[in-house]
Amino acid sequence: MSTDNSQKEVHWQRTKSLMITHLVIWFIFSFVVHWFATQLNNISFLHFPVGFYMAAQGSLVVFVVQLFFFVRQQDKIDRECGMAEEE
Amino acid sequence: MSFFKPKGTFIDNLPRIYGLYTGGFVVFILLMALLEQAGVGADAIGILFVVFTIAIYAIIGWLSRTMEVSAYYVAGRQVPPVFNGMATAADWMSGASFVAMAGGIFMGGHAYLAFVVGWTGGYVLVAVLMAPYLRKFGCYTVPDFIGTRYGGNLARLCAVIVLVVASFTYVTAQINATGTIASRALQIPFEVGVWFGLLGILLCSMLGGMRAVTWTQVAQYIVLIIAYLVPVIWMSNKQGFGLVPQLVYGDAVARINELEPILGVGTLKPTETVAGVSALTVRHSVPGPTALDSWRFITLAACMMLGTASLPHILMRYFTTPSVKAARNSVAWSLFFIFLLYFTAPALATFTKLQVLDPNLATSIIGKAIADVNALEWIQKWSNVGFLKIIDSNGDGILQINEFFMRGDIVVLATPEIAGLPYVISGLVAAGGMAAAMSTADGLLLAIANALSHDLYYKMIDPKADTRKRLIVARVLLIVIGAAGAIVASMRLTGILGAVAWAFCFAMSGLFFPLVLGVWWKRANRAGAIAGMIIGFVSGSWYLYMVRFAGMEPWIGIDHLRFGIIGAGASVVAMVVVSLMTREPDEETQAMVDAVRIPKGETVLGSVH
Numbered sequence: 001m002s003t004d005n006s007q008k009e010v011h012w013q014r015t016k017s018l019m020i021t022h023l024v025i026w027f028i029f030s031f032v033v034h035w036f037a038t039q040l041n042n043i044s045f046l047h048f049p050v051g052f053y054m055a056a057q058g059s060l061v062v063f064v065v066q067l068f069f070f071v072r073q074q075d076k077i078d079r080e081c082g083m084a085e086e087e
Numbered sequence: 088m089s090f091f092k093p094k095g096t097f098i099d100n101l102p103r104i105y106g107l108y109t110g111g112f113v114v115f116i117l118l119m120a121l122l123e124q125a126g127v128g129a130d131a132i133g134i135l136f137v138v139f140t141i142a143i144y145a146i147i148g149w150l151s152r153t154m155e156v157s158a159y160y161v162a163g164r165q166v167p168p169v170f171n172g173m174a175t176a177a178d179w180m181s182g183a184s185f186v187a188m189a190g191g192i193f194m195g196g197h198a199y200l201a202f203v204v205g206w207t208g209g210y211v212l213v214a215v216l217m218a219p220y221l222r223k224f225g226c227y228t229v230p231d232f233i234g235t236r237y238g239g240n241l242a243r244l245c246a247v248i249v250l251v252v253a254s255f256t257y258v259t260a261q262i263n264a265t266g267t268i269a270s271r272a273l274q275i276p277f278e279v280g281v282w283f284g285l286l287g288i289l290l291c292s293m294l295g296g297m298r299a300v301t302w303t304q305v306a307q308y309i310v311l312i313i314a315y316l317v318p319v320i321w322m323s324n325k326q327g328f329g330l331v332p333q334l335v336y337g338d339a340v341a342r343i344n345e346l347e348p349i350l351g352v353g354t355l356k357p358t359e360t361v362a363g364v365s366a367l368t369v370r371h372s373v374p375g376p377t378a379l380d381s382w383r384f385i386t387l388a389a390c391m392m393l394g395t396a397s398l399p400h401i402l403m404r405y406f407t408t409p410s411v412k413a414a415r416n417s418v419a420w421s422l423f424f425i426f427l428l429y430f431t432a433p434a435l436a437t438f439t440k441l442q443v444l445d446p447n448l449a450t451s452i453i454g455k456a457i458a459d460v461n462a463l464e465w466i467q468k469w470s471n472v473g474f475l476k477i478i479d480s481n482g483d484g485i486l487q488i489n490e491f492f493m494r495g496d497i498v499v500l501a502t503p504e505i506a507g508l509p510y511v512i513s514g515l516v517a518a519g520g521m522a523a524a525m526s527t528a529d530g531l532l533l534a535i536a537n538a539l540s541h542d543l544y545y546k547m548i549d550p551k552a553d554t555r556k557r558l559i560v561a562r563v564l565l566i567v568i569g570a571a572g573a574i575v576a577s578m579r580l581t582g583i584l585g586a587v588a589w590a591f592c593f594a595m596s597g598l599f600f601p602l603v604l605g606v607w608w609k610r611a612n613r614a615g616a617i618a619g620m621i622i623g624f625v626s627g628s629w630y631l632y633m634v635r636f637a638g639m640e641p642w643i644g645i646d647h648l649r650f651g652i653i654g655a656g657a658s659v660v661a662m663v664v665v666s667l668m669t670r671e672p673d674e675e676t677q678a679m680v681d682a683v684r685i686p687k688g689e690t691v692l693g694s695v696h
């Protein structure tokens with residue numbers, strides 16, 4: 001029982017740090033990047049001004065890719081800690 | 088029709104069923120194109136599109152009828168992640184996303200992209216903080232989670248109230264949108280169109296609850312995404328930008344940026360004002376220069392994100408998956424399917440703008456003789472309904488940028504006409520808009536009716552009610568709320584977008600922190616949650632009232648679209664302070680939170696409750 005509890009503890013610690021990692025990425029691409037839109041517009045990417053590009057497409061791509069990674073990472077944590085559901 | 092087979096086979100056959108359905112829809116489009124060639128009128132094609140698609144949804148709704156509680160509330164918890172992703176995308180993308188978003192970008196430029204960022208980034212919060220845990224909890228509704236986690240009827244009731252206010256604000260906007268599209272496509276008065284739209288919505292949801300809504304939403308997603316992508320790809324191909332316009336419209340953005348100073352966008356201000364329409368005065372890709380502009384961008388994005396993660400009609404979609412892992416997976420798929428439309432909207436706005444502005448293109452109107460512009464068919468058509476106006480303010484007979492007034496909402500609907508695409512495309516777009524508005528309205532109505540029937544009626548008023556009675560109450564409430572929504576919609580109180588942004592702010596003010604902290608902070612207790620919901624919701628509503636109706640000057644640019652910042656801010660402070668001042672939750676509650684945090688094991692609430 002105690003090993004199960006310590007496993008739970010490890011599982012929750014790893015889940016929390018994964019959460020924080022993803023929220024930091026989310027914060028950067030939701031807010032930080034767009035705060036500097038004017039400056040970023042001076043650079044171009046695929047012929048787009050980058051400030052516009054990030055808001056119209058760049059941040060969105062990051063969110064989608066990040067979530068598919070998150071699903072895999074969290075699943076790995078669940079399995080390694082023995083907390084995954086039985087199939 | 089072998090559509091509805093016994094359970095196992097039905098789920099296994101989903102890809103085949105929806106594959107056939109998609110093929111059938113494409114054949115239908117081609118058939119309409121043939122009819123157009125054969126000389127059938129534009130109006131008849133529009134009517135066929137709308138009626139045919141609604142008939143399909145109604146058939147799916149009828150086939151999915153059920154008298155089981157678990158099927159009615161959570162579709163029997165057997166929806167595979169990818170299909171739930173499509174259903175969520177349809178549930179999510181409303182009439183506002185479909186009809187108004189590209190138009191908003193067209194008129195509002197960079198500042199408006201905050202909606203695009205906010206309405207996608209919110210899913211990161213849903214996946215990381217909420218959906219898997221709520222699925223593990225095993226609730227039927229969002230107030231079910233609040234009521235069980237914090238205990239007591241008062242907490243449950245507060246959650247029900249916030250849910251009803253937020254969702255009802257939202258649903259009137261959707262019924263309004265179905266009414267607008269139905270009235271245009273079927274040539275009936277708006278007031279009749281609203282009731283027609285409601286009828287279609289109820290046909291999908293009434294008999295089968297969540298199960299019926301799930302399978303119609305998947306069908307609606309397929310229609311709406313085809314309807315959104317086809318015109319953009321067609322137009323892009325016609326202009327020589329190729330078949331993946333989303334990747335290559337950088338040059339179009341640059342060209343607009345080059346043209347704007349020449350045409351006077353941002354410098355030539357209109358000399359007159361016309362109600363309901365406005366001239367283009369904002370640069371397309373150039374953000375406002377001040378820190379306040381940046382602040383306004385990120386606060387709007389933040390409201391839309393936290394609102395996304397608090398709106399019950401979205402969260403409850405993840406109660407329908409077979410497992411916690413599937414719920415998580417399904418959020419990623421939802422965002423992918425939403426992304427397909429949202430990264431196309433700015434491309435659509437850009438191409439349409441270029442069509443109108445670029446003097447090298449045959450379709451351009453700015454700088455042309457007003458007499459010629461007035462002779463264009465689409466100009467006449469939209470002027471007649473008051474969505475567009477041309478005034479020769481300086482009397483020189485040439486159309487300047489500040490003499491062309493339009494309503495942003497028409498961009499998506501008018502684009503096929505502006506670009507000279509066949510009418511079959513306009514019919515397709517109308518069907519897509521209808522699908523978007525109907526699917527969202529369905530999800531919202533069901534969220535409200537389920538909260539009232541399950542949480543208010545069954546859990547609080549009559550816990551002994553039998554299954555039959557519960558499901559009858561749920562259906563009666565669905566009709567009553569739908570009718571109330573239609574009555575409010577027919578009064579046309581706000582524009583589509585204002586009401587949508589308010590719904591997000593209401594939801595985040597009352598529900599975001601009680602939901603998140605319920606999982607992530609064991610110390611959160613009943614008193615704290617109740618304080619968080621009441622103080623958040625009341626202060627948000629008060630602020631909305633003050634800035635929108637009582638003439639108060641907004642604090643640092645936080646206007647009526649962003650009142651959730653105030654509400655959620657007050658909510659988190661109240662919840663933390665009150666929780667810490669009162670006793671920590673009992674052992675049983677703490678064990679419940681522990682159980683929610685791991686995917687393994689039984690759900691906290693039994694499979695039927």
